[in-house]
Amino acid sequence: MKHTRGRQQSHAGGGQLRIIGGTWRSRKLPVADVEGLRPTPDRVRETLFNWLTGWVSDARCLDAFSGTGALGLEALSRGASEAVFLEYSAKAAQTLKSNLQALRSESARVEQTDALQWLSHPASQTFTLVFLDPPFRKQLLQPVCKQLQSNGWLAQDALVYVEAEKELSPLPVPANWELWKEKSVGQVISCLYRVG
Structure with a gap:
């Protein structure tokens, strides 16, 4: 199972990721040449x-299915105290380590x-x-949300950001996750939840 940030479109090379805010603002970093891998677009971030x-x-961040690590890197750049990146692709994980x-960065x-x-215990x-x-379309969202909740990975009042295919809406998240912000662009829905 490949846990990259793949979408349906084809991929034509490694490319670059640009950090858009914080200490590392405007830094450009290489992206691993892995099929389907692409950074979360600047506008979405x-x-x-x-x-x-x-x-x-001072947030303690988890970037699961991290791919390029765009979200976790952006959080670190903006003052998060810690970030853990989970990535299945060895090539993408190695590129992320090199970028850090x-x-x-000593806090990731x-x-x-x-x-x-990783979240199953x-x-x-x-x-x-x-x-x-x-x-998308790998039926991963519901089980990962359930594991985060039931195995105690979420701090009190944690925030969880989810990007998913629009046809899943409403998203299959635990009942105590309160939808705080929501935006859809094309076939993608972005939701921010506050955990009760």
């Missing part, structure tokens, strides 16, 4: 981090792993901000 104003500083070294770690497997820590952008 800008909307998300406008939603998150006041919540990112280039940024001299990359786990080359299956996100569902009782939590070893809790996260205040979680990014979920699983590959």
Whole structure:
């Protein structure tokens, strides 16, 4: 199972990721040449981090299905205290590690792993901000949300951002996740939840 940020479109090379705000603003980083892998678009990230104003500083972040790591890197750039990146593709995970070294980040770690497997046991820590952008049409969203909730990975009042295919709406999230912000563009829906 490949846990990259793949969509339906074909991929034509590694390309670059640009960090859009914070300490590393305008830094450009290489993206692994992995089929289907692409950063969350700048406009989507800008909307998300406008939603998150006041919540990112000192946040403990989990970027599951991290792919390029665009969301977790953006959070670190804007003052998050920690980020854990889960990425199944060895090539994408290695590129992410190299990018973190280039940024001299000491508050992040990359786990080359299956996100569902990593989250399947009782939590070893809790996260205040979680990014979920699983590959589309792989039926991963509901089980990953359930594991985050039932295995204790979410801190009290955590925020969870979900990017998913619009046909899933309303998204299959736990009942105690309160929808706070929502936006849809094309076939993609972006939702921010507050965990009760």
